Amino acid sequence: MNVRCRGIYTTALTRRFLDADHDVVAASDPIRERFDADFGADPHDVTIETTDDRQGVGVTGDPDAVAGVVDNLDLTRDTFVWPAPAARDAVFDARVTETLGSGAVCDLGDATGFLPFGNVDAHVEVGDDVRVQVTDPAPPWADRRPVLDGAIRVRAGPATLVRGDSGITVDTYDDEAGRELAGMTDLLGIEPPDGWGLVWAAAATEADMGSLETALDRAVDRAERLEATLDSTVDPPRRLAAPAATTWVWFGREARFALDADRRAVTTTMPGHHRVKAASDEASRAVDLVEALGTAGGDDDFPFEAVTDVFGPVAGDSVRLDHGKPDGRRIVLGRAEVVDRDPDGTLTLRREMTAGGTYDALGVSREAGDVAITKVREGRWWYPTVYRDADGERKGTYVNVCTPVECFPDAVRYVDLHVDVVKGPAGEVRRVDDDELDDAVDAGLVSEDLAEKARTVASSLEGAL
Template sequence: MTVSVRGIYATALTELLAEVGVTNASAPIRERFDRDFSTGPAAAHVSTTSDRQGVGVTGDPDTVGSVVERLREVGADTFRYRDRAPRGAVFEGRVEETRSGGAVVDLGETDGYLPFEESQEYVEEGDTVRVQVVAPKPPWVSRRPRLSTDIRAFGDAATLVRGRDALVADTPNGAPELARTTEILPPDVPADWAVAWEDAAADLSMDALGDALAAAVEAAESLEGALGGGVDVDDVPARIAAPDATTWVWFGGDARRALDDVRRNVTETIAGHHRIKAGSSAASTAVDFAEALGSLPDEFPFAAVSEQFGPAAGDRVAIEHGKPDGRLITLGRGDVTDCDRDAARITVEREMTAGGTYDALDVERQAGDVAVTRFQEGRWWYPTVYRGEDGTRRGTYINVNTPLELFPSSVRYVDLHLDVVKHADGTVEQVDADELQECVEDGLVTEDVAETATDVADRIENAFS
């Protein structure tokens, strides 16, 4: 059981997953660790999500489960989400609608997006189409998983593509010799399948290439067997095969600090290393430069990070309100009216639109209302004061959440449902405690996190009463 690891969390996760076994380590990882790494097919792959907020773990279901359980122990605000459309899963789907560039396909428990360029046939609304998930998406992004009508047996170094005449379908840039090498490798590629060599293949030995191809051939033969039968039209949409599992792991502020500690056991690591890198690609590059220079601060340098990358007074930030089930709701964007860098705190002001009521305050939302919110890095709660156009306080809403992270263009956290409200008449009450308990019962929130949230809400209620 081995895994490959890539992305901004690679050093910490390579150390954390040492007992699982890390293979095909990148050059920087090999230089950083005083140990030997194996090469060859990995049972699972860990890669940083495109927004740098967490990782995706894909591969053999048992290995994925073991890796995810280890990652979940990292910090209190580590959340995991099993993907209902994992990479490599094959569905008999139904086209829900077509758009200018592709079609939305109903897969049953979820849906996906089939770009027309990935479809071998013309599709229109109501059609049944066999598709495979080629690029799953974490639940906190708005995009659907990308589909294709091409069928692949995925591997880390070698992928087999069904329905091709040639022996080799693709090779990495700079490694055309792999096409010739394929002809002398011992595994026989099944008829009607072709090899697409991945980037990881470029650095492998002949033995490792043979092992990678053998693993891909085995996966293709297994997949071919699963695809043999048809699906009754009344059963569409239906999942036909799911050789791999995909689980998404979201890291919060506490988890990123814990990963800093793990990384520090391996190499010099600035306080807030993963927190800064998660903020933006420019900030990520700056972290590498600072660590190369040495003389690192002992505490997270919020003031310096905010000054160089934001947020700062005059900026606009989105309030990214995560939910325990993985969904992400943007509560809107607001203007940063004040940034106290010493306190790691910003004040955000939003002008509200008329219509509806303020949640739990039972006060109508009117034109001209203003919401003033204070966010402080690392805090398990934040207050929002709603005022009318004439300045009258209409109520205060205190959200209880995982530790806040103030990124350059957004404030990020996972909402824990439990909140405290203070009405205009001074009455203070807790709300939605039952929803938090339901999340615990559903396995979305741990008992420890729920206990912390309850303690935070109790202290806030006492302070405001």
């Protein structure tokens, strides 16, 4: 199948796809320089794009093709894969449930979406029924909803058909190239369905006639199939059509280092390349400079101390505790102040707790003046939090078992693996939530290999406490 890839993981993933006999198309100039391969301009079956927060990738395209590509991305036991309930280009009959300053929240059935007021012609208010299409899906760990549009489009590589439009448009600043492409389109002998306009992407100006014909033919076929479903009455909430599938892949720390190895087989790659690039845009540019200068280093040790000295977090910084769940959700446990960093790379985090309720599994009341001291170390499969009252007396210790911790400049991130170990105020040690881990395995959210690692870590912690 044809795969188009963009973002910080592209070199490593390109190597994986070529090894799996997939065709990588529309490759960027750096990729063309790094590989001795023929990168065509044919329309892609699947596109892979790094998420905005650089934590993973979104895979969108033909449903069968997406499933095949994802098999090449399930790298390690701390890689998680989640199909999107609201895939890119999916069409829904939705009901407006809330209006905000810039748009409306819509019930899609299995998900909610956000419809900017500028994306729909008519005025909408709570209770209205609207037909919408997903233009920008959102990963499950993101703090946003999929973006919706009232216009219906069909995409096939560089060709997009827009329902309700007419004629041919070329999305390029090169007017001459645009006019030439519009003229060439007539020679293809393929007419869009009535009531659909054609928009060519800028990349189409460099494609050959065969690629243009394939793209337009696919777009027309998809538009005709979709058109057959659009005459029905709007009946929310329901998914009316899903011409493409979107799957989200979240990479853990082990996965990022596995991708380093793939990239290193192609070009100069510093230890921790993808781990650093996932931290911030500034850190990503620094990696590019280090590797361009040929100072990437020849050992396998990730320079955690040097990276955190430059980009953080360091003492005095504030970080989020991003507590991921195996179903893809992200729960922010709050912000913590970095109060210390030990020579081994352990960060000491301090949070002031609010009163109300009890601490999970400890059965101890949460009171005003309580403080939580958490110690996290890059790459460790667990971290402890000690709760103390206003007088400094220990109220209990909670040890969270998770995927290897990553200490980014703005957040400490991991995926919780359910099973935990607690030590109560009287010193009693208990292991909790094994049943939740078992349920996650049965549901296919956690692999048996990962679950066994979590159980082993929990057993070791029981003995240590």
